[in-house]
Amino acid sequence: MYDFIISGAGPSGSYAAYILSRSGFRVLQLEEHSSVGKPVECTGLVSKRVIEMTGTGSIVNKVHGAHIYFPDDSSIHIGKEEETYVLERDRFDQDVSAMATGAGTFLKLNSKVNDIKVSGEKVTVTYRENGNMREDLAYAIIGADGANSLTRKILFPGQRIERMVSAYQIDGATNMQDQDSVNVYLGSKYSRGFFGWAAPAGDLSRIGTAGFGMSRENFKNIYGKFSNPSKITITGGPIPISSLHKTSGNRSILVGDAGGIVKPLSGGGIYTGMVSGEKAAETLIKAYENEDFSEKFLETYHRSWRSSIGKELSRDLIVQKFFARIGDESLTAMGRKLQKENIRRIINELGDIDYPSKVVMQVLIRSPSIMRHVIFPKRDRIGK
Numbered sequence: 490m491y492d493f494i495i496s497g498a499g500p501s502g503s504y505a506a507y508i509l510s511r512s513g514f515r516v517l518q519l520e521e522h523s524s525v526g527k528p529v530e531c532t533g534l535v536s537k538r539v540i541e542m543t544g545t546g547s548i549v550n551k552v553h554g555a556h557i558y559f560p561d562d563s564s565i566h567i568g569k570e571e572e573t574y575v576l577e578r579d580r581f582d583q584d585v586s587a588m589a590t591g592a593g594t595f596l597k598l599n600s601k602v603n604d605i606k607v608s609g610e611k612v613t614v615t616y617r618e619n620g621n622m623r624e625d626l627a628y629a630i631i632g633a634d635g636a637n638s639l640t641r642k643i644l645f646p647g648q649r650i651e652r653m654v655s656a657y658q659i660d661g662a663t664n665m666q667d668q669d670s671v672n673v674y675l676g677s678k679y680s681r682g683f684f685g686w687a688a689p690a691g692d693l694s695r696i697g698t699a700g701f702g703m704s705r706e707n708f709k710n711i712y713g714k715f716s717n718p719s720k721i722t723i724t725g726g727p728i729p730i731s732s733l734h735k736t737s738g739n740r741s742i743l744v745g746d747a748g749g750i751v752k753p754l755s756g757g758g759i760y761t762g763m764v765s766g767e768k769a770a771e772t773l774i775k776a777y778e779n780e781d782f783s784e785k786f787l788e789t790y791h792r793s794w795r796s797s798i799g800k801e802l803s804r805d806l807i808v809q810k811f812f813a814r815i816g817d818e819s820l821t822a823m824g825r826k827l828q829k830e831n832i833r834r835i836i837n838e839l840g841d842i843d844y845p846s847k848v849v850m851q852v853l854i855r856s857p858s859i860m861r862h863v864i865f866p867k868r869d870r871i872g873k
């Protein structure tokens with residue numbers, strides 16, 4: 490019998506495992522793949538907060554700005570004093586996992602969770618380890634099993650991620666000219682309701698797009714800008730951009746992508762997933778002390794991550810919903826307005842990839858005419 494079982498060894502689950510194990514709890518973590526961090530499905534852009542939480546050595550580049558391209562191919566550059574980090578994602582996941590196992594977490598690879606039953610005083614987890622069926626027990630389970638979470642499907646049957654984008658990315662053998670900025674591509678040529686990107690990662694560039702429905706044309710229009718680099722890896726997958734109304738239940742908690750705890754404007758989920766992992770661990774420690782793993786007690790978890798990052802995610806989701814409806818013409822017009830010196834200064838000063846709503850609000854206050862495009866968008870592209 491373990492104290493806690495965690496399904497999934499991504500950053501959200503491993504960070505929760507680390508906090509629980511360092512507090513002396515017996516933690517079993519189950520990962521379906523044969524190694525942590527593979528296959529990679531990520532661009533690896535994170536803020537300094539993630540570096541401070543983990544001390545990871547997986548940094549491959551640091552950037553200080555972004556070139557934003559609009560549908561008419563005009564662009565603006567925004568810069569920031571504070572750096573954004575580009576990580577080697579598999580190494581990052583392995584670093585966070587090493588924090589957990591170093592603190593005492595018992596990690597089983599090649600172990601795919603098949604079934605979870607909550608009854609009486611325990612949770613029974615059935616999994617296939619190297620082809621053999623096994624069963625282990627714990628007081629509670631953390632579902633850290635990503636966007637298609639089985640834990641969510643089994644234990645939270647009424648809960649559905651309402652808003653998801655599909656992402657597709659290639660690591661291309663090409664050096665971006667400006668190694669200090671990422672490129673962001675807006676408009677129907679590049680994405681359906683979200684955006685495309687290119688991020689400099691040393692000798693490679695990570696080039697991708699995400700949207701409500703995936704079009705090969707969208708990707709080609711971005712990839713075509715890079716003189717056909719050879720493809721090193723192809724990745725992609727769903728990114729949930731709206732969180733569940735309920736992320737805790739009887740003896741069970743969902744963290745990270747499994748609970749849709751991801752930034753709606755960028756699809757970035759490493760920071761928010763780790764914050765939720767931390768709150769999950771703190772709640773379970775209290776539950777253990779109180780000998781109470783009931784649905785009511787574990788609601789503290791839902792409230793706790795909501796009061797830390799939930800308001801930001803809700804505001805960003807509203808902005809994303811408006812953004813997805815804006816047509817190319819309006820986007821281009823907005824781009825021209827963002828060129829203004831005072832607006833760019835605000836973006837430079839207040840831009841924060843984890844908490845973008847502040848800068849959005851300030852830009853709208855200083856340039857209210859942008860609001861017209863947001864509220865009465867010209868719908869000349871497919872959005873949602």
Ligand SMILES: Cc1cc2nc3c(=O)[nH]c(=O)nc-3n(C[C@H](O)[C@H](O)[C@H](O)COP(=O)(O)OP(=O)(O)OC[C@H]3O[C@@H](n4cnc5c(N)ncnc54)[C@H](O)[C@@H]3O)c2cc1C
Nearest residue numbers: 497499500501521531532533534602635745746757758759
């Ligand atoms: C193309 C792309 C680019 C992205 N770029 C960024 C970015 O630049 N910055 C950023 O912050 N975020 C980015 N994201 C989002 C980010 O990758 C996720 O938000 C993040 O990985 C969530 O971490 P997690 O631990 O919650 O889930 P995951 O990292 O998905 O980990 C879940 C783990 O659970 C395992 N698992 C699943 N089911 C089972 C099972 N039944 N039994 C056992 N194990 C199981 C999986 O193998 C996996 O290891 C990107 C996503 C995509 C698709």
